[in-house]
Amino acid sequence: MFPIHxxxxxxxNYDDIPAGYYFQVMAKGSGVQRFWHRKKFEEVAKKIxxxxxLLDIGCGPGSFLFVVGQIKPDVQAVGxxxxxRQIEFAIKxxxxxxxxxxxxxxxxxxxxxxxxxxxxxFDKVTCIEVIEHIHPHLAMKLLEEARRVLKPTGRLTVxxxxxRSLWPLIEFALELLSPxxxxxxxxxxxxxxxxxxxxxxxxxEIKNFSTIxxxxxxxxTISPPLARFLHRIERKLxxxxxxxxxxxCKISRL
Numbered sequence: 527m528f529p530i531h532x533x534x535x536x537x538x539n540y541d542d543i544p545a546g547y548y549f550q551v552m553a554k555g556s557g558v559q560r561f562w563h564r565k566k567f568e569e570v571a572k573k574i575x576x577x578x579x580l581l582d583i584g585c586g587p588g589s590f591l592f593v594v595g596q597i598k599p600d601v602q603a604v605g606x607x608x609x610x611r612q613i614e615f616a617i618k619x620x621x622x623x624x625x626x627x628x629x630x631x632x633x634x635x636x637x638x639x640x641x642x643x644x645x646x647x648f649d650k651v652t653c654i655e656v657i658e659h660i661h662p663h664l665a666m667k668l669l670e671e672a673r674r675v676l677k678p679t680g681r682l683t684v685x686x687x688x689x690r691s692l693w694p695l696i697e698f699a700l701e702l703l704s705p706x707x708x709x710x711x712x713x714x715x716x717x718x719x720x721x722x723x724x725x726x727x728x729x730x731e732i733k734n735f736s737t738i739x740x741x742x743x744x745x746x747t748i749s750p751p752l753a754r755f756l757h758r759i760e761r762k763l764x765x766x767x768x769x770x771x772x773x774x775c776k777i778s779r780l
Contacts, residue, residue, distance in 0.1 A: 546615040549587040557746035561753055562739065566685070566770060567593040569738055569761075570652055573683045573774050576600050578649035581641075583607075583672060584656030588616030588631060595620075595629045602628050608636040639667045646677045653684045655770070658712045662724070665714065669728035673777055682730060682775045688737055690717040693769040718766045721773065730775035736761070737768025 552563035567590045574580055577600045582591055585605025594601055607613050616631040623629075632642065651672045657665040672682055687693045697712075716724065718735070725732055740763075742756035760768065 543609075543612070545611040546587045546619065549589045549592070549615065549619065552589050557750065558743050561746045561750075561757075562743045563589065564593065565743070565757060566654070566738065568597070569772065570654060570683050570685065571597055573681065574598060574601060574650050574652075578602075579647070580604070581606070581643070581648045581651045581672075581675060583641075583651060583653045583668065584659075585612075585616060585631060587612045588620035588629075590652065590654055591616075591629050591631075592620045592623070595624050599626075599628070603630075605629075605631045606634050606641065607631075608634045639664060639671060641671045641675055643675045645674055646680075647675045649677055649680050651676055651680065651682045653682070655685055655687070657684065657724075658686045658714050658716065660713060662714050665724075666728050669725070669730070673729050676777060678777065680777070681733070683772065684725065684775070685770050685772045686716050686721060687712065688718065688721075688766070688769055688771045689715045691737065691767055691769050692740070696769060716771060718771060721771050725773055725775055726778070729778050731778040731780075732773050732775050734772075734774040735766075736772050737766045737770060738772060739769040740767050 548563070551559050552567075553560070555563075570590065571594050574594065576598055580594065580601055580603040582603060582605040585591060585607050586609065588605055591603050591605050594603055605613075605616060607616075610633055613631050613633045621630055634642070653669070653672065657668070660668070669682070669684075676682060687697070718737075722732060722735060738761065739757075740760045742753050742760050745753040745756055
């Protein structure tokens with residue numbers, strides 16, 4: 527039976543996930559998995575300036591900052607998460623690869639959503655597939671903290687699964703084929719309209735709103751060049767049919 531998450535403190539215990547699981551999926555998973563994770567991170571990375579100071583909230587094992595460090599080596603980035611095993615993996619396997627010290631990680635206190643940074647510390651904040659994992663009450667507080675640490679001209683980029691797309695079917699298939707149980711992890715489920723309203727309620731003005739991944743990743747099993755071509759086409763479509771919602775926001779002045 528699918529759980530009904532009523533408690534405001536509802537959070538999945540991410541220390542139950544093997545350390546580095548999602549990093550290994552990106553690096554050594556199937557062609558579809560590698561395409562999905564790498565392209566997702568590359569799309570978010572496009573929103574980051576070449577010398578920005580970046581905060582990645584809910585960084586997990588450091589997969590996104592690994593990609594950022596590769597393609598934008600002048601970015602100064604820090605990743606934070608409450609999952610101690612994932613942060614330990616990120617420090618050992620990702621941070622250690624960037625000898626210039628531009629990529630780092632910190633563990634957050636699990637009982638405190640306050641970010642350990644001064645006001646207006648960052649040019650960009652990213653929150654990649656995090657808000658669906660926590661109760662809306664906590665997600666709202668986290669995004670309010672992100673607003674606090676953003677510079678006045680800064681930008682927040684958030685992604686989350688699109689439950690008005692093929693994602694529910696993909697989620698069902700993944701539950702059958704992998705150890706991941708999304709019905710336990712995904713506490714909040716967003717449609718495009720609900721996602722936009724949620725970001726606005728958290729004090730943001732949406733500047734760019736799009737989706738990624740309709741069918742392109744699944745063509746990796748047939749032809750990687752075709753998968754990449756379809757991905758480029760899908761990114762140009764105005765319809766919000768992709769499995770992941772992506773919003774780039776600025777701080778609202780209203």
